[in-house]
């Protein structure tokens with residue numbers, strides 16, 4: 001089961017008991033799952049649609065208990081959903097108007113204009129804010145598994161994002177909003193915000209799972225950082241050795257190493273054979289082993305020969321080139 005499905009299953013078990021919270025939950029479910037269908041004479045019917053049968057049952061019971069409305073329940077196999085069953089709850093016309101007024105989405109005095117209101121308590125009481133956010137998640141939310149990334153989102157339509165943003169902000173959460181096709185997606189990207197939102201909604205089991213994953217993820221990240229650092233150092237060492245081996249090989253093909261001072265010839269031959277070796281390791285392979293700093297000094301002298309040869313070679317001056325190779329630039333090592 002996905003983490004999202006796990007959270008929803010847990011939230012389904014949280015039942016709003018208070019009258020105020022039931023209305024708040026109905027408000028969020030109406031905003032996320034319902035649409036208005038026009039009937040004759042400018043009258044409307046509210047129609048709820050969901051693929052989740054448990055959510056359909058929840059809406060049915062809320063309408064009955066809180067509003068004494070019995071919606072018409074139908075099922076429909078939906079081609080768009082790959083043949084999955086869609087639960088459809090239709091609220092009769094007269095009851096639709098009463099429900100919209102109770103949800104503060106309709107004011108009869110204003111000629112029956114439907115707008116994006118929410119019950120006052122949803123904005124002022126903590127219990128109702130929690131009920132609203134929980135229902136909005138059940139209707140239109142999803143959350144990514146915390147071992148991948150921190151991301152929780154609500155997909156809203158019809159300008160309902162504002163109310164949800166306000167409620168999250170009042171609960172100390174920092175939501176962001178973005179457009180995705182014709183929807184406004186309200187989302188959380190910080191681990192702390194996702195945790196706060198799970199706590200607000202009452203998904204305490206999922207919250208514990210997430211905290212456990214966070215702890216092991218942080219430990220894993222730390223180990224990965226250390227390993228990446230080692231690998232980067234190793235890479236640097238490899239690429240320097242490879243560069244040296246390549247330069248020495250190119251030089252020996254053009255001039256042979258025979259013209260170089262014997263100590264540099266020896267080091268050059270060993271480097272060509274062992275591009276991956278560290279300077280310390282190279283030092284141990286010499287006939288007369290020397291330490292890292294000695295190898296470093298000798299390697300610099302060798303590379304100076306090769307690089308200066310390249311500069312002169314680029315000028316196509318064979319005379320100067322030949323004269324240079326004969327010169328011994330190996331200085332005595334200060335140690």
Ligand SMILES: [Zn+2]
Pocket residue numbers: 018019020021022024121125126127128129131
């Ligand atoms: Zn309440």
